[in-house]
Amino acid sequence: MERKQFLKSLGAGAAFAVTFPCLGSCSKDDGVEGDIVEEPTGVDFTIDLTSPEAADLAENGGFILKNLVVVARNLEGNFVAASQVCSHQSYDEVRFVDQEGGFFYCDVHGSRFAQDGSNLNQVDSKTPKPLKIYQTALEGNILRVFE
Ligand code: FES
Known part of the structure; x- marks a missing residue:
């Protein structure tokens, strides 16, 4: 049929x-973790890299979540930041994966994004949007994440 x-x-x-x-x-009863939320705007915050909240940024490949932003230390030791809100269907499930050179990944439907936000696979051809990427600047132990 x-x-x-x-x-x-x-x-x-x-x-x-x-x-x-x-x-x-979608409710959590659907087996989908995460929530559908708005992509963060007006992003501008700092992280003290010596603070407990930044502990997972001590090693290359680590990441933290703050203000709906995934802040990661990539495999080269550089800080990169992207929206935690997936550009596919707006679930807040984007994370950094420390494999294959490092990429952003949403496990809801399997979208993968390069560190520049471009799509590495396209799970829905109607939503070709890249993942929102934020700038980072390091001054001493203070990491600024901003648009
Ligand atoms: S919401 Fe992220 S892959 Fe669909």
């Missing part, structure tokens, strides 16, 4: 439920 025929056989309500399972909001 073709997909179209299958959906037709289910009826409009059921077809909608199958086709758009997360329209509006």
Whole structure:
């Protein structure tokens, strides 16, 4: 049976439920971790790299989450920052992965983004947006993350 025929056989309500399972909001009952939130704007904050909150930035490949931003120390030891909110369907599940040179990853549908925010795979051709990347500047032990 073709997909179209299958959906037709289910009826409009059921077809909608199958086709758009997360329209509006997905609950944690769907097995999806995370929440659908707005991408952060006006980002400008600092992190004291000697503070406990920055402990995971001590090693290359480590990352922390702050103000819906993923702040990472990449495999070369440089600080990079990206939106924690995925550009695919706005789940706050983006994390840094310290493999294959280091990349940002959202486990909700498997989107992968390069450190410049470009898509490494495209899970939905209707949403080709790159991941929002923020600037970083290090002065002494203070890391600034900003737009
Ligand atoms: S919301 Fe991140 S991959 Fe779909």
